[in-house]
Amino acid sequence: xxxxxxxxxxxxxxxxxxxxxxxxxxxxxxxxxxxxxxxxxxxxxxxxxxxxxxxxxxxxxxxxxxxxxxxxxxxxxxxxxxxxxxxxxxxxxxxxxxxxxxxxxxxxxxxxxxxxxxxxxxx
Amino acid sequence: xxxxxxxxxxxxxxxxxxxxxxxxxxxxxxxxxxxxxxxxxxxxxxxxxxxxxxxxxxxxxxxxxxxxxxxxxxxxxxxxxxxxxxxxxxxxxxxxxxxxxxxxxxxxxxxxxxxxxxxxxxxxxxxxxxxxxxxxxxxxxxxxxxxxxxxxxxxxxxxxxxxxxxxxxxxxxxxxxxxxxxxxxxxxxxxxxxxxx
Numbered sequence: 659x660x661x662x663x664x665x666x667x668x669x670x671x672x673x674x675x676x677x678x679x680x681x682x683x684x685x686x687x688x689x690x691x692x693x694x695x696x697x698x699x700x701x702x703x704x705x706x707x708x709x710x711x712x713x714x715x716x717x718x719x720x721x722x723x724x725x726x727x728x729x730x731x732x733x734x735x736x737x738x739x740x741x742x743x744x745x746x747x748x749x750x751x752x753x754x755x756x757x758x759x760x761x762x763x764x765x766x767x768x769x770x771x772x773x774x775x776x777x778x779x780x781x
Numbered sequence: 782x783x784x785x786x787x788x789x790x791x792x793x794x795x796x797x798x799x800x801x802x803x804x805x806x807x808x809x810x811x812x813x814x815x816x817x818x819x820x821x822x823x824x825x826x827x828x829x830x831x832x833x834x835x836x837x838x839x840x841x842x843x844x845x846x847x848x849x850x851x852x853x854x855x856x857x858x859x860x861x862x863x864x865x866x867x868x869x870x871x872x873x874x875x876x877x878x879x880x881x882x883x884x885x886x887x888x889x890x891x892x893x894x895x896x897x898x899x900x901x902x903x904x905x906x907x908x909x910x911x912x913x914x915x916x917x918x919x920x921x922x923x924x925x926x927x928x929x930x931x932x933x934x935x936x937x938x939x940x941x942x943x944x945x946x947x948x949x950x951x952x953x954x955x956x957x958x959x960x961x962x963x964x965x966x967x968x969x970x971x972x973x974x975x976x977x978x
Contacts, residue, residue: 695801
């Protein structure tokens, strides 16, 4: 039986109760390199599955293939800030690897732009 | 600090380089339509939580308060190769969410500013935003049915944008047309890069 203890959730409680509960009100540290398009990829297996919450495991499952932070938030249907908290846990544990866009500075690499140009032409 | 490089020593775990293009413009100019036309997946939707003050929430303390606002973001994806993935983000409509615009613009290779000739002024804030930050952008005039078809130069004069900024006509609903817009933007970014070299 799932969720009987949730009976007191109502319109007045708002949609924020669950995200807040998912991260147990924890706040920091959020990894500064977690931007919208930062790529996240799960390691083949979590270091200690018993220590992970259901939401962590969902992220591990989703990120078997690389996904952006924004995609993870969209697929889990939770606000970005919540995903960033959960991902910060997983990075800390070494369960995911990331690549953030600050490696693509305001003046990006010409080869990268050429690759994007060719790619867009090819779709 | 823990290294967060893309690959383990064996190199077997590839993490692509993300690239971002922002699709900006006023309300109803066709931003989500354009994302939808070229994205390989149906546009995804996510939300960021902002406090009443419009400042980004970097913690979830206080999220239970009703003073919080959500900013909706719609975005699409084009996988360029196993090494590179392109994301297209539409800007949120309400101009008061500037915090979100900064996050959207961060690291972007450029922006497409969509313009509806019936409401040119709705795109002025977008133009100002990208001009001030020195982020490459082009203007794409979305040719809505029933709208008077202006000449490109008329629109340019009305928007008061420099001749160095490409201005193209498009139909945001049409995949090929939307592709052409993206190609124009990427070429413009490359031209600017070459000019600086």
